[in-house]
Amino acid sequence: MNVDASGGTVGKALDVLDRVAEFNRPVRFAELLAASPYPKGTLYRLMQTLTREGMLVFDPDRQSYSLGVRLVRLAHAAWRTSSLAPIARPHLDALAAETGETVHLAQLDQAQVLYVDKRNTAEPVEMYSSAGKVGPAYCTGVGKAMLAHLPEETLSQIMPLQLFHKFTEHTLTDEAALRAQLAEIRAHGYGFDREEHEPTIICVACPILSERGRVLGALSVTSTTARTNLAALEQLVPRIQQTTTAIAAEVQDWRFPDTVAQ
Amino acid sequence: MNVDASGGTVGKALDVLDRVAEFNRPVRFAELLAASPYPKGTLYRLMQTLTREGMLVFDPDRQSYSLGVRLVRLAHAAWRTSSLAPIARPHLDALAAETGETVHLAQLDQAQVLYVDKRNTAEPVEMYSSAGKVGPAYCTGVGKAMLAHLPEETLSQIMPLQLFHKFTEHTLTDEAALRAQLAEIRAHGYGFDREEHEPTIICVACPILSERGRVLGALSVTSTTARTNLAALEQLVPRIQQTTTAIAAEVQDWRFPDTVAQ
DNA sequence: TACTAGGTTTCATTATTTGAAACCACGTTT
């Protein structure tokens, strides 16, 4: 999944972190060794370093490694400064309240969609259960909305990384089909998820664009075919765009509170 | 704050990440250069690498760097597998509901306390606002509860890293005083925060220990002198210990769902 | 035009990383 191969030591170290993350549970050295392209000694020292640095934690009881809490601390900062979530929060609240539907805020992480916040009127906000989750870009509303507004150069870089797994019978399964839809989305300024990722789940999504047209993220309102339909969701577009515009506007200033550092 | 100095390249790279994080806002190359011990060229390439790897994001509009979203993704995994939060969640809910007070779940990150979850009956759970925050160990209930149960070797390593800043008139300001209290806490199995960090804020905290006595984290119930007092909080100790024991017990198995990897 | 500040690249030197293999510790088998 990760197209590293970049020679650098830090690249490898981060790659190891990713691999540990993929296990989703504490992992033994030998397991990781089997899953890594690195020779024993190299991997060993890499993990030593990462452990010493607090990015990994070694559990002596279980003889296994997990991601370290230092990551949580870093991510806290990342989330605050580099994600749209803190700004978007009140807007999401309002939108979710008004529509009564689930609202997703996402950004691009490499070739995938990373959900940075979520409002679900039914259940209360679950920490990290939404923030931090990743999903495919080619078959989600937010994903396509972002892809559609990417410069061709970037798009052609991440297009080959799309897996085009056929989740449902509506999933777009090749680049041509996707590109056709992206053009459409670009023209309209919004796009749909037509049960492409999960059956009965539909959504309408709008990109969040900077003044200069750079893709900052995307916002979607999700529902089910049991409750509503695409036409009804389309009615919400003006309201959603009102939100995305507001968020984009705030982002413009936001970036420099310029309070004295420290 | 960071006692790196470890020659490795990854150490330096992570150090750079920390420094970026400390700014709490997008930061220009020159700013970071001024704050770093590394020469121009070195820092430059370090940041190039980190940016290429998605750990930093460069905003071309603002000519500045922020922490990348890849961190959020990694932290999501870290939080799930390496923190007590997912397990403790229901227990925290129950404890908070019963006591009607704020409940904190913390773990040690290097020499600091890292809050991994929190329940505040008043306000709803705020994403990341609690998870990811760090605080001093020597003057918080959870901090001292954890320090008290650390093996001497580890303790003597992190003791010199305590800042002993006198937040309030009750703050312990030297190692001797702290060690005396740690002994007491170890004897009782619980400890207090006697307005040591913030005036009027008091809490009672219990460590979460593994079967073998390893420190996994700590749990505290916090209140104010306006509402209650230490004696009343002490009454809650059995209830809190019931919770910590339950969490510790669950942790024992938890670590290996042993579902087929991938 | 000259000057400056911020950022990028070069290149010979340095020192870290590499990885094959040896080694160690332990629990298992014969």
Place this chain on the structure above:
DNA sequence: AAACGTGGTTTCAAATAATGAAACCTAGTA
């Protein structure tokens, strides 16, 4: 008890990547 095997740790010369001083851009200013 000796031999074996697996999982983990260390060694050491060779290969490679990181270093940092300085040169070099680029764009905005005097």
